[in-house]
Amino acid sequence: MSEHHINTEKDxxxxxxxxxNFIGAVAAAGGLAAIAPGIHLVQVSQANTPPRPAxxxxxxxxxxxxxxxxxxxxxGCTDCVKACATENGINETVKDARQGSQWIRKIDIKEVKTxxxxxxPMLCQHCANPPCVDVCPTGASMKRADGIVLVDxxxxxxxxxxxxxxxxxxxxxxxxxxxxxxxxVPRGQGCVESCTFCxxxxxxxxxxxxxxxxxxxxxxxxxxxxxxxxxxxISRRVAQVTTxxxxxxxxxxxxxxxxxx
Amino acid sequence: xLRTFRLAVGVLSAVAALVTTGAVAxxxxxxxxxxxxxxxGKCVAPVEEMRRNHMDMLKHTRDKTMRxxxxxxxxxxxGCIECHASKKTGSVLGSNENFCQSCHAYAAVKLDCWDCHQxxxxxxxxxxxxxxxxxxxxxxx
Numbered sequence: 001m002s003e004h005h006i007n008t009e010k011d012x013x014x015x016x017x018x019x020x021n022f023i024g025a026v027a028a029a030g031g032l033a034a035i036a037p038g039i040h041l042v043q044v045s046q047a048n049t050p051p052r053p054a055x056x057x058x059x060x061x062x063x064x065x066x067x068x069x070x071x072x073x074x075x076g077c078t079d080c081v082k083a084c085a086t087e088n089g090i091n092e093t094v095k096d097a098r099q100g101s102q103w104i105r106k107i108d109i110k111e112v113k114t115x116x117x118x119x120x121p122m123l124c125q126h127c128a129n130p131p132c133v134d135v136c137p138t139g140a141s142m143k144r145a146d147g148i149v150l151v152d153x154x155x156x157x158x159x160x161x162x163x164x165x166x167x168x169x170x171x172x173x174x175x176x177x178x179x180x181x182x183x184x185v186p187r188g189q190g191c192v193e194s195c196t197f198c199x200x201x202x203x204x205x206x207x208x209x210x211x212x213x214x215x216x217x218x219x220x221x222x223x224x225x226x227x228x229x230x231x232x233x234i235s236r237r238v239a240q241v242t243t244x245x246x247x248x249x250x251x252x253x254x255x256x257x258x259x260x261x
Numbered sequence: 262x263l264r265t266f267r268l269a270v271g272v273l274s275a276v277a278a279l280v281t282t283g284a285v286a287x288x289x290x291x292x293x294x295x296x297x298x299x300x301x302g303k304c305v306a307p308v309e310e311m312r313r314n315h316m317d318m319l320k321h322t323r324d325k326t327m328r329x330x331x332x333x334x335x336x337x338x339x340g341c342i343e344c345h346a347s348k349k350t351g352s353v354l355g356s357n358e359n360f361c362q363s364c365h366a367y368a369a370v371k372l373d374c375w376d377c378h379q380x381x382x383x384x385x386x387x388x389x390x391x392x393x394x395x396x397x398x399x400x401x402x
Contacts, residue, residue, distance in 0.1 A: 052330070052332065053333075054332060054333025054334070055331060055332075055333060055334065056331065057325075057329040057330055057331050058329060058330030086386075089386035091386060142328060144328070144329075144330050145329070145330065146330065150327070152327050152328060153377055154323060154327065177376070178377075180386050181377065181378065181379045181386065182379065182384075182385075182386045183339055183342070183378070183379040183381075183383075183384050184339075186377040186378045186379070187377055188376040188377030189376065190376075191377070199330070203330060203332045204332075
């Protein structure tokens with residue numbers, strides 16, 4: 001996303017359905033998709049990794065990452081957002097819509113000169129050098145050994161400095177008392193929160209809910225895996241195709257990469 | 262003489278009765294917590310140790326799990342809830358008969374866990390994102 005792109009406010013309707021169907025049909029026909037001349041990508045279903053054994057800490061050898069193929073992400077499709085809300089119990093009604101928690105959101109962008117548009121999900125980019133961690137006055141904002149950036153709500157004081165520091169507007173503040181949490185995803189009033197890469201699922205060897213749903217619905221726009229493992233599908237993909245880090249000029253070394261923008 | 266003796270016995274017994282009722286009244290002024298152990302004998306440590314050290318155990322686990330990603334430890338808050346949630350209400354909170362609340366109300370120690378954690382056992386959040394969820398429409402990025 002360069003500065004030539006501007007973000008347009010566009011309501012996500014159902015306009016992208018035909019494109020999605022087309023992509024789904026292509027993917028289904030043969031299981032082999034041509035990305036560019038000479039590059040062929042075998043559509044492998046995303047195998048879950050083995051769960052980490054009980055009592056073992058997250059390893060530095062792993063760097064969890066996500067690849068989002070914007071050419072397959074249809075404008076108006078919000079399956080990932082809904083899956084995230086269901087998985088993480090983001091179900092509260094807020095008085096002011098601006099206060100609602102956004103762990104993942106869909107944005108439509110347009111390049112001014114050419115008019116080319118993209119739709120993509122924006123979420124915590126799980127930086128290797130996260131500004132939110134830099135600025136946190138209590139140490140609540142933290143990066144786990146395997147690259148997942150989290151908020152330790154036990155020591156978060158809700159100052160929201162991290163929200164200001166995040167270049168991706170990936171963090172939200174909970175303004176009201178909550179009672180409908182998922183037992184595996186504690187959330188509460190007065191704390192900042194953001195995408196956790198579904199850390200509770202990843203530790204069990206599953207993939208994040210958004211990626212699982214995107215794949216299950218046949219969009220195949222999201223891929224999750226270990227960027228440090230040269231044999232993982234995500235590593236093979238980022239070695240084959242051009243991928244972009246949003247605001248790469250900030251040198252934050254993002255865990256989330258986009259293809260096609 | 263006999264009359265005086267009878268009177269003394271009467272006064273004594275009356276005093277004794279008063280003392281007894283007084284003691285009972287004194288006990289009821291500070292009611293003991295009504296602790297119901299739903300699954301007795303399955304705890305990760307003996308009762309005495311749990312009563313004295315459960316908060317340290319939980320804090321240790323919390324830091325290991327949250328910051329280092331260690332899962333499947335012997336002690337976990339969700340493990341407590343699964344065993345100790347009331348069979349009637351499915352929760353460790355709600356009234357002074359529910360496991361966590363009963364003791365903490367008695368000891369006047371505030372419970373912070375449940376501001377964020379789910380106090381019900383095997384709870385499945387059924388709600389989905391409201392229609393106006395800010396991520397679902399073209400909200401400003």
